[in-house]
Amino acid sequence: xxxxxxxxxxxxxxxxxxxxxxxxxxxxxxxxxxxxxxxxxxxxxxxxxxxxxxxxxxxxxxxxxxxxxxxxxxxxxxxxxxxxxxxxxxxxxxxxxxxxxxxxxxxxxxxxxxxxxxxxxxxxxxxxxxxxxxxxxxxxxxxxxxxxxxxxxxxxxxxxxxxxxxxxxxxxxxxxxxxxxxxxxxxxxxxxxxxxxxxxxxxxxxxxxxxxxxxxxxxxxxxxxxxxxxxxxxxxxxxxxxxxxxxxxxxxxxxxxxxxxxxxxxxxxxxxxxxxxxxxxxxxxxxxxxxxxxxxxxxxxxxxxxxxxxxxxxxxxxxxxxxxxxxxxxxxxxxxxxxxxxx
Amino acid sequence: xxxxxxxxxxxxxxxxxxxxxxxxxxxxxxxxxxxxxxxxxxxxxxxxxxxxxxxxxxxxxxxxxxxxxxxxxxxxxxxxxxxxxxxxxxxxxxxxxxxxxxxxxxxxxxxxxxxxxxxxxxxxxxxxxxxxxxxxxxxxxxxxxxxxxxxxxxxxxxxxxxxxxxxxxxxxxxxxxxxxxxxxxxxxxxxxxxxxxxxxxxxxxxxxxxxxxxxxxxxxxxxxxxxxxxxxxxxxxxxxxxxxxxxxxxxxxxxxxxxxxxxxxxxxxxxxxxxxxxxxxxxxxxxxxxxxxxxxxxxxxxxxxxxxxxxxxxxxxxxxxxxxxxxxxxxxxxxxxxxxxxxxxxxxxxxxxxxxxxxxxxxxxxxxxxxxxxxxxxxxxxxxxxxxxxxxxxxxxxxxxxxxxxxxxxxxxxxxxxxxxxxxxxxxxxxxxxxxxxxxxxxxxxxxxxxx
Numbered sequence: 001x002x003x004x005x006x007x008x009x010x011x012x013x014x015x016x017x018x019x020x021x022x023x024x025x026x027x028x029x030x031x032x033x034x035x036x037x038x039x040x041x042x043x044x045x046x047x048x049x050x051x052x053x054x055x056x057x058x059x060x061x062x063x064x065x066x067x068x069x070x071x072x073x074x075x076x077x078x079x080x081x082x083x084x085x086x087x088x089x090x091x092x093x094x095x096x097x098x099x100x101x102x103x104x105x106x107x108x109x110x111x112x113x114x115x116x117x118x119x120x121x122x123x124x125x126x127x128x129x130x131x132x133x134x135x136x137x138x139x140x141x142x143x144x145x146x147x148x149x150x151x152x153x154x155x156x157x158x159x160x161x162x163x164x165x166x167x168x169x170x171x172x173x174x175x176x177x178x179x180x181x182x183x184x185x186x187x188x189x190x191x192x193x194x195x196x197x198x199x200x201x202x203x204x205x206x207x208x209x210x211x212x213x214x215x216x217x218x219x220x221x222x223x224x225x226x227x228x229x230x231x232x233x234x235x236x237x238x239x240x241x242x243x244x245x246x247x248x249x250x251x252x253x254x255x256x257x258x259x260x261x262x263x264x265x266x267x268x269x270x271x272x273x274x275x276x277x278x279x280x281x282x283x284x285x286x287x288x289x290x291x292x293x294x295x296x297x298x299x300x301x302x303x304x305x306x307x308x309x310x311x312x313x314x315x316x317x318x319x320x321x322x323x324x325x326x327x328x329x330x331x332x333x334x335x336x337x338x339x340x341x342x343x
Numbered sequence: 344x345x346x347x348x349x350x351x352x353x354x355x356x357x358x359x360x361x362x363x364x365x366x367x368x369x370x371x372x373x374x375x376x377x378x379x380x381x382x383x384x385x386x387x388x389x390x391x392x393x394x395x396x397x398x399x400x401x402x403x404x405x406x407x408x409x410x411x412x413x414x415x416x417x418x419x420x421x422x423x424x425x426x427x428x429x430x431x432x433x434x435x436x437x438x439x440x441x442x443x444x445x446x447x448x449x450x451x452x453x454x455x456x457x458x459x460x461x462x463x464x465x466x467x468x469x470x471x472x473x474x475x476x477x478x479x480x481x482x483x484x485x486x487x488x489x490x491x492x493x494x495x496x497x498x499x500x501x502x503x504x505x506x507x508x509x510x511x512x513x514x515x516x517x518x519x520x521x522x523x524x525x526x527x528x529x530x531x532x533x534x535x536x537x538x539x540x541x542x543x544x545x546x547x548x549x550x551x552x553x554x555x556x557x558x559x560x561x562x563x564x565x566x567x568x569x570x571x572x573x574x575x576x577x578x579x580x581x582x583x584x585x586x587x588x589x590x591x592x593x594x595x596x597x598x599x600x601x602x603x604x605x606x607x608x609x610x611x612x613x614x615x616x617x618x619x620x621x622x623x624x625x626x627x628x629x630x631x632x633x634x635x636x637x638x639x640x641x642x643x644x645x646x647x648x649x650x651x652x653x654x655x656x657x658x659x660x661x662x663x664x665x666x667x668x669x670x671x672x673x674x675x676x677x678x679x680x681x682x683x684x685x686x687x688x689x690x691x692x693x694x695x696x697x698x699x700x701x702x703x704x705x706x707x708x709x710x711x712x713x714x715x716x717x718x719x720x721x722x723x724x725x726x727x728x729x730x731x732x733x734x735x736x737x738x739x740x741x742x743x744x745x746x747x748x749x750x751x752x753x754x755x756x757x758x759x760x761x762x763x764x765x766x767x768x769x770x771x772x773x774x775x776x777x778x779x780x781x782x783x784x785x786x787x788x789x790x791x792x793x794x795x
Contacts, residue, residue: 051454054409058446064416065439072431072505079420079427080739086421087750091757094410098761101406105399105768148741297432298507308440316447323451326462 003302004292007070008276010309014066016268018059019130019167020174020261025049025056027175029096029123030168033116035179035195041188042116046100048182051327053100055320057093069305073295074279077148081141082133084152089129096122127171128164132156135163138218138271140283149284159217166210169203170264173244177257180248182328189253196256197248200241207241207267219281220274230273237266347738349747350422353754355720357414359713360758364408366712369483369528370535371401372476374566379469393559396777397539398472402457403768407761409450414754422747426727426737433499433508437489437515445482449475483531484524491520493728494719495588506731519588522581523719529574530715533675534708536567540682541705542773544698547691551776557691564682571675578672579635585722586636589729590645592722595656596665597632604643606632612666616658619648654725661722668714671707678704 028049036042067075079086099119103112132155139159142149176196183189211234214220224230240263247256275281279295282288296302344352375398382390416438419427427434455463456471463471492499498513499506508514543560546552586593593599598614598621599606608631613623630640637644647655682701685691691698727734 047458051458052451054450054454055447057413058442058450061413061416061446062439062442064420065435065442068416068419068427068431069435069439072435073428075420075431075435076424076427076739077741079417080422080424080741083421083739083742083746084749086417087753090414090417091753093413094757094761097410098406098764101402102764102768105403106771297435298503300511301432301436301508304508304511305436305439308436308443312443316443316451320447320451323455326455326459 003299003306004296006306007066007296007302008279008292010306011063011066011070011279012269012272014059014063015272016265018056018063019171019268020264021056021059022053023127023171023264024174024178024257024260025053026096026123026127027171027173028178029119029175030127030172031175031179031195032123033120035176035192039112042112043104044183044188045179046103048179048327050100052320052324054097055323057097060093066305066309070297070302071279071290071292071295072297074290077143077290077295078137078280081143081148081150082136082155085129085133085155089126089133092122092125092129094122095119096126124168127168131164131167132160134167134268134271135160137280138163138214138220138275140218140281140289142284143280143282144284144288159213162206162210162213166203166206166267169199169206170260170267173199173203174257174260174264177244177248177253177260180253181257193248193251193253193256197245200245200248204241204245207237214274218274220271223274223276233266233270233273237263237270240266344744344748346422346742346744346747347735349744349751350738350742351734353422353747353751354418356751356758357411357418357754358720359716360754360762361408361411361415362712362716363709363762364404364411365483366527366531366534366709367404367538368401368408368479369531370533370566370570371397371404371538372472372479373532374535374539374562375401376469376472376476377562379472383465383469389555389558392555392777393562394472396555397559398456399772400538400542400769402453403765403772405453407765411758411761421750422739422742423727423737424739424741426732429505429732429737430493430728431505433506433514434489434492436508436511437485437492441482441485441489445478445485449478449482452478480528483528484520487524487527488515488517488520490719491517491523494523494723495519495584496728496731501731506728519584522577522584525577526574526581526715527712529570529577530708530712532570533567533574534712536563536570536679537675537701537704537708539563540567541702544691544701545773546776548695548698548702550692552778553692555777557686557689560682560691561686564679564686567675568679568683571672571679575672575676578669583636583638586644589723591647591650591655592661592718593636594645594647594650595658595661595722596718598658598662599632599644599646600648601646602643602649603646604633605630605641606636606644608632608635612662614658614662656722656724661718664714664717664721668711668718671711671714675708675711 028045032042032045036045064075067078095118099115099122103115103119136155136157136159139157142154173196176192176199179192180189180196183192240259243259244256244263247253247259277291277293278289279292280290282290297305375394378390378397379394381387382394419434452471452474456468456475459468459471492514495517496506497517498508498510500509501507540560540563543556543563546556547560582593582596585596597608598612600619600621607627607629609621609624610626610628611623612621612625614620615622633642633644634640636642647658678701681697685694685697723729725733725735727737
């Protein structure tokens, strides 16, 4: 029991960290065509995420791998039931990854334009699809003893779409804040921070709408009624969202970016705390929900995986953090310049 | 075609496409790391230029290896959900370990390597590419331990309607997986060595940057000679393991129909699958097959006739793939010996015909590596997990043929387009040579994303 719960939490952590990290580079990808008109700014944006996007995406691979290892039945059914959506997600990620790596390796206007479009579309679609997928998981999938009764179009229900829009906006704000702390030069950074401030309004609207709609479209709040302490999670999410606006207004971009990180993590935890003990509820009959009891690996395997996670995940966090700091350095001078100018 | 057949085609296409990029990554990461270390040790600019030039080709290739790798992880769940449910308890662990131990290391430090030329010390920068090389090879280990388990299941029990892990140590030390790992990474080193030698040969023929490419060729030749010898040796050990643990695969790779002791090895053989015999079977070396398989000319070898027809793998494709791979393997040794000798004697530029051969030899190790996987995977049929689960029972029931057709078409077209772009970029970058690459440290732009 205890190891199943541990892995339920680790599963959540892996997804949350993935969204927190890849969120800003997906967001930067979505804003890219609107934000950057000239080639120099485009390269600046690409250079902020170039060193880190690959490492960020591995959190997705690890979240997928951990789902496979710890909850094989959930992995098997989630990926095969959502086949067409997964295919689209795969292609979005492939296209944007290739765009990022290949754009700078040849010249020519069409070459650049093609990869720019691919980078934007891949980033936008990946964010949207991940949101739609999680929205539908919160809502539950139409599955019973006979298997799955849904379709790709069925996933695009109003609640799923709202979750998609929420993810897109969360990542867009996150991406704009990332650019505000990493773009070299005061003007660009200011422009990015102002953009984050503007995108914040629709984000607030979507987040509020999502919280309300969740009460009608899902059973997530049932756990909250049973354990009122859980309200801390959406409380943190709400406070962090408000902080983003406050901090951007007062010019503290780094703190605003961190608040955005907290927002994303808290949103994921808010949803998954409502799911517990389900990983994927059935919208037809709770007896066919995939729970941490009926879809997990054996306790032996979970123990082995716990050892691996406890030893290596902290190491990963340490060296990734180190890399983030190394690539933060040049821009600290940019930020200092900005702060000086603000006086 | 039904979902099963479509899913098999899709897995074959996506896995083979993925494995175009993996072997070069395995070997070239080590070569680039070696070149950069030589620069750090000697301070010679040529080595830095080398690390940058071959590093750029490495990155183009690496990017596609990464993105096509995501497909592989998703596909187990998407198309093979019955398999994933049945073996996830044991098969998921090495996959998750691969991501945690290797993928993070590789993808984090490749970022540092590409963008960190002026951000960290020379030693740290060289250490970054060594970590990438270590991580790619470590990732090969874990994925091949996972595959090794499918080939020769160990450390599990069938319980609760699935295979459950009972002994992680047995999974992690599975000799089948380790031998396969050695054989596979060494084949990747051969691919990289011939890649470096082939491109160097082209430039030497054109008399571009002769010193740079003579030197690159020499590094490739030493590495290639060692790797091509060792890959055959590891392959021999691996084949012995197959003879012991997978008699049906071993019978198929040799098209060996009758169970007999003291089996000869036929240098020329063409199987007649319908009549369960061989059309042509000549130039026999007595007792050699028994000796190769079990270390004794007397040893008894199981023939296909003694394996139930529905438990035999497709004989023709397995046999031909294996024979061709072996032939290529010996060819690589011969070419590597000449390459080594000519480059030591500084005769390369005069051996124009040999340089042409080396140029056109670039695809051959790739082909050998692909054939090796055909032997491994087709030769395991009809099993997906040898002796435990059949491929036909492993497919997703929720996926309709229409969905599978769509994804198969999407992968074929999408990957085809990626292949075109990849070949274009590699060719362009390789032909351009190292001229325009910044020679020194502290240069204006990182190697990956040059600013205008």
